[in-house]
Amino acid sequence: MPNGPEPYIDDSKALQDDDTFCFSCTPEKSCFTRCCYDLNLVLMPYDILRIKNRLGMTSSEFLKKYTSVHVGFGSGLPVVMLKMEDPYLKCPFLEENKGCTIYEDRPGACRTYPLARMARRSTEIEGVEEFYYIVREPDCRGFKDGKEWTIREWKENEGVVKYNEMNDIFGELYQAKQEAGIEHLTADQIDIFYMGCYDIDSFRINFLEGPNLERYMEDEEIIERISSDEEELLAYAMRWVKKKLFSGGCLGCSVSAAQDQN
Numbered sequence: 600m601p602n603g604p605e606p607y608i609d610d611s612k613a614l615q616d617d618d619t620f621c622f623s624c625t626p627e628k629s630c631f632t633r634c635c636y637d638l639n640l641v642l643m644p645y646d647i648l649r650i651k652n653r654l655g656m657t658s659s660e661f662l663k664k665y666t667s668v669h670v671g672f673g674s675g676l677p678v679v680m681l682k683m684e685d686p687y688l689k690c691p692f693l694e695e696n697k698g699c700t701i702y703e704d705r706p707g708a709c710r711t712y713p714l715a716r717m718a719r720r721s722t723e724i725e726g727v728e729e730f731y732y733i734v735r736e737p738d739c740r741g742f743k744d745g746k747e748w749t750i751r752e753w754k755e756n757e758g759v760v761k762y763n764e765m766n767d768i769f770g771e772l773y774q775a776k777q778e779a780g781i782e783h784l785t786a787d788q789i790d791i792f793y794m795g796c797y798d799i800d801s802f803r804i805n806f807l808e809g810p811n812l813e814r815y816m817e818d819e820e821i822i823e824r825i826s827s828d829e830e831e832l833l834a835y836a837m838r839w840v841k842k843k844l845f846s847g848g849c850l851g852c853s854v855s856a857a858q859d860q861n
Contacts, residue, residue: 606736608715613730614750620733621745622713622753628740632698634712637688640681642666644796645765646706647679648833650692653704657800665691668793674773675783677793681706707762713741714753718767720774727767765830768837769796775845788844795840799829802836 614620625631642650651661662668662679671678684691692701699705714731731750754760772792784792794801806814807826814822825832 606734609733609735613717613732614714615730616751616754617749619747619749620714620753621747622741623745624741626698630736630738630740632693633738634736635690635693635699636683638681638683638690640690640706640708642679642681642797643707643762643766644769644799644833644837645762645830646708647797648799648829649704650701650706651800652829653701658798659801662798670789674776675781676773676776677789677797679797707759707766710757710759710762713739714750716759716763718763718770720767720770727770729763761830765834768834772796772837772841772845775841779845781845784844791843792840795836795843799833799836802839803832806836806839807832 612618647658647661647666650665651658654661656664665682666679667682668677668679670676682691683689690699692699692705694700699709711731713734713736715734717730717732719728720726748756754763794805805811807822821835825835
């Protein structure tokens with residue numbers, strides 16, 4: 600991406616489902632795929648699940664080849680970043696003059712753009728309160744002569760609803776850590792968090808195939824469901840991490856992604 604003014608989030612107005620904005624991203628626009636360079640793209644657990652399956656890789660293989668990890672300064676939790684390719688810091692899944700090679704399984708942040716989703720949760724409200732801001736990229740031509748969308752239409756068209764559901768489950772871990780008053784994780788706890796949230800194939804082996812007594816204390820129907828549905832397994836694994844690290848145990852982790860998130 601060329602040097603110039605920095606992108607910013609326009610927080611002058613919080614957009615709800617019925618609010619509108621104008622945008623289109625098409626190959627004939629001069630800025631097409633420029634936003635796929637020099638990215639600081641955080642990958643969420645559901646992003647990793649979708650992309651590693653698209654590539655026919657295990658989560659361990661994908662994480663080793665395509666990502667870097669660090670502990671977030673503010674959160675104290677492991678953060679997974681997509682590694683850009685040298686020398687121009689290009690997204691590894693961008694094919695020149697064609698576009699995204701994993702488009703149907705692209706990360707949630709790419710789907711949501713040019714919107715930035717804000718999700719608030721607290722003990723005072725049930726579920727998650729969401730709203731959106733516009734991301735302003737100085738070189739982006741998508742706002743010029745763009746199609747008008749409601750926020751709801753954009754979410755449906757870009758397929759972000761499932762991503763938001765899974766991200767909200769992931770967000771429960773941040774809230775639980777705060778409520779537990781835990782500032783730092785040990786190295787072993789970081790490994791547990793990383794496996795349960797990001798390395799889902801390792802979690803499957805550890806929890807479903809290894810000599811893990813916790814499995815035998817779970818309902819048989821739950822075990823059957825998470826054994827046959829990888830999205831259910833990921834939702835379970837994230838809540839397993841929440842229970843194990845921040846709620847004093849791991850029993851009763853059996854909550855589906857489609858169930859209530861409290």
